[in-house]
Amino acid sequence: xxxxxxxxxxxxxxxxxxxxxxxxxxxxxxxxxxxxxxxxxxxxxxxxxxxxxxxxxxxxxxxxxxxxxxxxxxxxxxxxxxxxxxxxxxxxxxxxxxxxxxxxxxxxxxxxxxxxxxxxxxxxxxxxxxxxxxxxxxxx
Amino acid sequence: xxxxxxxxxxxxxxxxxxxxxxxxxxxxxxxxxxxxxxxxxxxxxxxxxxxxxxxxxxxxxxxxxxxxxxxxxxxxxxxxxxxxxxxxxxxxxxxxxxxxxxxxxxxxxxxxxxxxxxxxxxxxxxxxxxxxxxxxxxxx
DNA sequence: TGTAAAAAGGATAAAAACATCCTTTATTGA
DNA sequence: TCAATAAAGGATGTTTTTATCCTTTTTACA
Numbered sequence: 091x092x093x094x095x096x097x098x099x100x101x102x103x104x105x106x107x108x109x110x111x112x113x114x115x116x117x118x119x120x121x122x123x124x125x126x127x128x129x130x131x132x133x134x135x136x137x138x139x140x141x142x143x144x145x146x147x148x149x150x151x152x153x154x155x156x157x158x159x160x161x162x163x164x165x166x167x168x169x170x171x172x173x174x175x176x177x178x179x180x181x182x183x184x185x186x187x188x189x190x191x192x193x194x195x196x197x198x199x200x201x202x203x204x205x206x207x208x209x210x211x212x213x214x215x216x217x218x219x220x221x222x223x224x225x226x227x228x229x230x
Numbered sequence: 231x232x233x234x235x236x237x238x239x240x241x242x243x244x245x246x247x248x249x250x251x252x253x254x255x256x257x258x259x260x261x262x263x264x265x266x267x268x269x270x271x272x273x274x275x276x277x278x279x280x281x282x283x284x285x286x287x288x289x290x291x292x293x294x295x296x297x298x299x300x301x302x303x304x305x306x307x308x309x310x311x312x313x314x315x316x317x318x319x320x321x322x323x324x325x326x327x328x329x330x331x332x333x334x335x336x337x338x339x340x341x342x343x344x345x346x347x348x349x350x351x352x353x354x355x356x357x358x359x360x361x362x363x364x365x366x367x368x369x370x
Numbered sequence: 371t372g373t374a375a376a377a378a379g380g381a382t383a384a385a386a387a388c389a390t391c392c393t394t395t396a397t398t399g400a
Numbered sequence: 401t402c403a404a405t406a407a408a409g410g411a412t413g414t415t416t417t418t419a420t421c422c423t424t425t426t427t428a429c430a
Contacts, residue, residue: 094324097323101323117406129390148395149396153407193366195363210343222335228337229335267419273418288378289375291375293376293377
């Protein structure tokens with residue numbers, strides 16, 4: 091479903107979202123917390139920061155965090171940033187010519203299905219997820 | 231969503247399903263038809279044949295085909311054979327410890343979603359798909 | 371019985387994903 | 401200003417997926 095990069099990315103964003111406002115976390119801290127390789131995670135965080143989905147400051151006391159704006163983004167944006175738009179848009183069977191006009195055998199089913207997925211992902215706002223993480227002590 | 235192997239595999243099975251009963255197709259023919267690399271497809275067909283999801287005969291005039299029993303299998307079985315059960319069963323965020331008891335932040339949503347996907351995939355019977363392919367002249 | 375056809379199986383190669391390491395840049399605080 | 405900290409960026413290595421090639425086995429048929 092999601093690449094490893096994408097899973098790490100989502101988890102990292104959710105971790106940042108569950109921090110107190112004003113607190114930043116460094117790569118090492120996040121990597122330890124999520125139990126994922128730090129240098130690899132660093133690349134992913136860079137990518138998310140470059141895309142404006144998370145925020146960062148360099149230097150002592152620096153690290154990554156979510157601005158209020160960042161916390162308003164949704165899962166779809168994170169996934170799209172890391173894995174690209176194919177999950178929701180490319181033909182499930184990989185046919186380049188697949189379209190409403192020339193559908194593949196799974197086109198109708200896949201589309202109906204992905205409309206639902208798309209809706210869900212676009213309505214999973216980071217800050218809301220963070221709330222339920224805190225409330226229900228969920229794992230990351 | 232699906233690996234390339236899995237996409238090729240599904241398409242190949244659907245192609246075999248759309249053949250007249252009694253007709254067999256060789257790797258090269260299938261590969262040409264689907265526009266995928268023949269040696270790679272051969273490996274996938276072998277895997278499906280070994281698992282009993284498609285049938286094959288060696289020698290002159292041989293090739294791959296679907297027995298009536300094969301045509302009664304569903305998409306879930308094909309996908310499970312090639313990509314394994316993770317799509318429907320592993321934690322979407324890749325957490326080894328994720329469970330109903332210790333859920334990840336997406337556990338509930340993912341589960342609801344995948345129940346639907348699972349149901350759909352298990353009810354997409356190959357021979358039914360083949361019928362709609364013929365009727366609606368769908369691409370493979 | 372021998373030859374050709376076609377799948378099965380094994381070994382190898384190329385590309386992509388995953389992961390690490392080192393240098394540079396920005397920032398803080400002494 | 402200088403040293404330390406931490407992200408950014410670039411280069412490199414490893415593993416998995418994707419793809420190719422060659423040999424072996426099975427089968428049909430002349």
